[in-house]
Amino acid sequence: MSLLQPHFRQCPTAFTPAFSISSNHSLYVSVSKCSFISCCSSQSQTAVVDVPIDSKIAERDEIRFGLPSKGRMAADTLDLLKDFQLSVKQVNPRQYVAQIPQLSNVEVWFQRPKDIVRKLLSGDLDLGIVGLDTVTEYGQGNEDLIIVHDALEYGDCRLSLAIPKYGIFENINSLQELSRMPQWTIEKPLRVATGFTYLGPKFMKENGLRHVTFSTADGTLEAAPAMGIAYAILDLVSSGTTLKENNLKEIEGGVVLESQLQAEKH
Ligand SMILES: Nc1ncnc2c1ncn2[C@@H]1O[C@H](COP(=O)(O)OP(=O)(O)OP(=O)(O)O)[C@@H](O)[C@H]1O
Ligand SMILES: O=P(O)(O)OC[C@H]1O[C@H](OP(=O)(O)OP(=O)(O)O)[C@H](O)[C@@H]1O
Structure with a gap:
């Protein structure tokens, strides 16, 4: 062949x-x-x-x-x-x-x-x-x-929402739990740091999270929660090492897109 x-x-x-x-x-x-x-x-x-x-x-x-x-x-x-x-x-x-x-x-x-x-x-x-x-x-x-197509078999990663493992997020493990937290109001929204300023708001809206604001940066987003700039981040994850080293965790339902996702349109 x-x-x-x-x-x-x-x-x-x-x-x-x-x-x-x-x-x-x-x-x-x-x-x-x-x-x-x-x-x-x-x-x-x-x-x-x-x-x-x-x-x-x-x-x-x-x-x-x-x-x-x-x-x-x-x-x-x-x-x-x-x-x-x-x-x-x-x-x-x-x-x-x-x-x-x-x-x-x-x-x-x-x-x-x-x-x-x-x-x-x-x-x-x-x-x-x-x-x-x-x-x-x-x-x-x-x-x-x-x-057109996946299957190129490299560059694996996912765009994922992550929150701190500590403090008010200690027992939060899913997007649903995050959205139900009473802390998020118009006056005090969930602040998310991301470089994905199109996909971020779209994903939150589609998942019913109403009181959310975004801040953006070109890199090292994992530092944002510890710096007090944001509560959560939406960023690419590959090995998960950067999240781990910054005391952050992914949550169920928080993946926006994944590697190998197939999209085809003719
Ligand atoms: N751990 C990872 N972090 C970021 N991107 C990754 C990772 N693993 C695989 N990728 C894939 O590699 C692609 C290129 O990443 P790279 O950081 O080189 O991009 P870039 O577009 O040059 O970014 P920038 O312009 O912000 O430096 C990403 O768009 C993503 O699809
Ligand atoms: O899950 P991991 O394997 O740890 O990879 C994820 C990290 O890699 C990328 O950052 P990059 O190395 O491009 O640096 P940056 O944060 O300065 O953009 C991405 O933005 C995450 O921070």
């Missing part, structure tokens, strides 16, 4: 790239109307520019594929593509454009994960690989973003 079956076809209105990879991993990429993201796993208000993009795509012959330029996923993403005989040829690490010799009409652009999503939305990229957390936060439910 061939590991890789690249095929790119042109439709009258726009490029419709598709390729599929099969083996133990499976990555299937297809782009119809607009943009595609593939997720490995699972941040901040963002002005996502959502403009009609079919015309922009039609102006280009090449297919632009966005890959993480740095961070946790960067090296693993290149390794994954290598496993499928797709070697990404980058002249030097400070040049953000690269080629995949096996796919002559694909142009690779290295970008920060959140910028990959923004550029898919604006039509400046056609395909991308980012974490599900990033596409869900920055995609904000935009229907033109097509999420």
